[in-house]
Amino acid sequence: MKRDHVKQTDRGENIREIERFFPAPGYDLSATLSSGQAFRWEQVRDGWEGVVGKRWVRLVPEGGGIQAVLAEPVDGWDWLRSYLQLDVAFDRVLATFPRDPAMERAVDQCSGLRLLRQDPWECLASFILSSTKQIVQIKQIIRALCEKHGQPVTAGLAGEQAWAFPDPDVVANLTELELRACKMGFRAPHLLGTARMIISGKVNLGALGAMPLESAREQLLELPGVGRKIADCVLLFAYGFQSAFPVDVWIAKGLRQLYFKGRNVPLARLQEFSRTYFGPYGGYAQQYLFHYWRIHAAAELRARKRYGKKN
DNA sequence: TACCAGGAGAGCG
């Protein structure tokens, strides 16, 4: 135990803490961390362990909130509050969703799912690596990249080791071959090219948050390996553009099934539909549908196997 | 063993 690292002054200033409890009623940590928005969290016993920025964190849901435990003490917790979006008035978000049967089922079954607010570079790089990969595989690629090229950070109370996500300048100075060694295949030149464009200053990730959604998206689309879907993921998960609505294969399937009677509606029309139909927090609605549809479809598949295929 | 995965980009008519 490292409790002796927790120092307090009489005046209550410079309090360095190694753990803290955050009240978060209704927050479903498991759904949030496993819903395909972030890829570095692992379930360990009754909690989740990962690296946020340069810090290893263990999060345990308990008693209407989240207990956070670090490996090393910190001065403040704003970085974690922001990452977990603990201050979002969530009832007001839910109230803006369209009231249709599909949306209500999704909210009903995934209530407690939240959107994170991630670091733009890590989020961008992660989703460049995500294209045509299953979530389990994306996690493997990112783990390899971090273990080979990320900065080591202290993890756990016994001082084990974890790795931070490698910064853009580190990635930019790697070779395509070194990146391919992380099993990212044809995504390697995309990631490399993007890292180099960011280092060169041709795209400034720090400036996008203050831009209108469309301008920020335009900037992201300049980067190699970044199309509409990945751009929207980054706009939503890293910059907090709540109306960005990434349409991937799952969402596309779900939208066609749930809102178009299974008709083969073209992607562009699905994007147009999602932009107008789901409201100012469409991104949130999207994450509910994504999570719901992924679980729903998986359950359906298992049921078919068990009872024998009817089709 | 086949099929497919939180796509993007080039090439075609």
Next chain:
DNA sequence: CGCTCTCATGGT
């Protein structure tokens, strides 16, 4: 434009 093909790799 809109459609098709390819890209690399591994889970199910």
